[in-house]
Amino acid sequence: MRIGQLAEATGTTTKTLRFYEESGLLPPAERLASGYRDYTEDAVGRIGFIHRGQAAGLTLAQIRQILEIREHGQTPCSHVQGLLGQRLGELDAQISELLALRETISQLHEKASKPEPDSCSADQVCRYI
Amino acid sequence: MRIGQLAEATGTTTKTLRFYEESGLLPPAERLASGYRDYTEDAVGRIGFIHRGQAAGLTLAQIRQILEIREHGQTPCSHVQGLLGQRLGELDAQISELLALRETISQLHEKASKPEPDSCSADQVCRYI
DNA sequence: CTTGACCTTCCACTGTACTGGAAGGTCCAT
DNA sequence: ATGGACCTTCCAGTACAGTGGAAGGTCAAG
Numbered sequence: 516m517r518i519g520q521l522a523e524a525t526g527t528t529t530k531t532l533r534f535y536e537e538s539g540l541l542p543p544a545e546r547l548a549s550g551y552r553d554y555t556e557d558a559v560g561r562i563g564f565i566h567r568g569q570a571a572g573l574t575l576a577q578i579r580q581i582l583e584i585r586e587h588g589q590t591p592c593s594h595v596q597g598l599l600g601q602r603l604g605e606l607d608a609q610i611s612e613l614l615a616l617r618e619t620i621s622q623l624h625e626k627a628s629k630p631e632p633d634s635c636s637a638d639q640v641c642r643y644i
Numbered sequence: 645m646r647i648g649q650l651a652e653a654t655g656t657t658t659k660t661l662r663f664y665e666e667s668g669l670l671p672p673a674e675r676l677a678s679g680y681r682d683y684t685e686d687a688v689g690r691i692g693f694i695h696r697g698q699a700a701g702l703t704l705a706q707i708r709q710i711l712e713i714r715e716h717g718q719t720p721c722s723h724v725q726g727l728l729g730q731r732l733g734e735l736d737a738q739i740s741e742l743l744a745l746r747e748t749i750s751q752l753h754e755k756a757s758k759p760e761p762d763s764c765s766a767d768q769v770c771r772y773i
Numbered sequence: 774c775t776t777g778a779c780c781t782t783c784c785a786c787t788g789t790a791c792t793g794g795a796a797g798g799t800c801c802a803t
Numbered sequence: 804a805t806g807g808a809c810c811t812t813c814c815a816g817t818a819c820a821g822t823g824g825a826a827g828g829t830c831a832a833g
Contacts, residue, residue: 644700795815
């Protein structure tokens with residue numbers, strides 16, 4: 516399977532696949548006599564794993580860690596559990612930050628909806644912010 | 645007021661202030677005979693505005709837009725209202741994405757908390773992802 | 774008169790996940 | 804033999820908001 520076919524099969528681009536290889540997320544592919552990369556079916560699963568990891572909010576660096584543990588013959592279960600727990604904590608923090616920000620902006624937005632341009636004094640940039 | 649004092653007064657760094665000037669967020673400061681930047685009190689307010697804008701989730705580019713409108717002698721009220729409304733929409737989208745992601749990860753995390761390593765087959769990277 | 778804190782400019786780099794484009798090689802059909 | 808689709812490498816750039824460091828100038832205190 517050539518790189519273009521793999522890209523199509525996995526819904527990505529050849530650029531991205533080469534980037535993944537260079538980043539250590541995909542093992543270097545076998546080469547045909549022409550120099551073209553020649554992928555096996557495994558690659559499809561591997562890229563699926565990368566995509567699922569991304570959908571779970573893991574960074575490529577974290578996904579690479581899991582892959583490396585697996586390559587060293589270990590089962591990365593507890594590591595994955597740790598990563599997911601960590602991610603959960605980050606998400607909770609991020610969500611409450613965004614909710615607070617939403618509250619702030621919502622108030623600013625409401626204030627700005629009843630404009631009183633007269634009260635825009637020259638010494639401030641904007642009455643609302 | 646020299647740049648270091650302004651940095652301290654506004655809780656930022658000299659690097660950042662020079663970066664703001666270069667980015668058009670701060671008007672080029674007057675210079676002393678020595679070549680040192682010499683700031684007036686205005687600068688403190690201006691940087692406060694930048695910080696409040698950032699706290700409201702605006703990008704430096706958006707803050708610069710507001711500043712430019714103000715510099716052209718117009719009151720940026722309606723523009724600011726637009727920006728805030730837009731930001732509100734983005735925030736809502738971002739929050740619901742994160743909530744969905746949180747749900748996904750939470751389920752994965754729970755699955756991973758009852759490990760059954762026997763079922764980790766060799767042909768997949770990780771049973772949980 | 775020297776030390777140290779502070780200032781100047783300029784260039785390059787950080788992290789994240791790609792993306793764009795140039796120059797050239799390969800393969801298959803017409 | 805030629806056109807087009809596909810592949811190769813390498814270099815550089817995107818957005819964002821700064822950060823790091825080198826080489827050198829300025830100023831007040833001791």
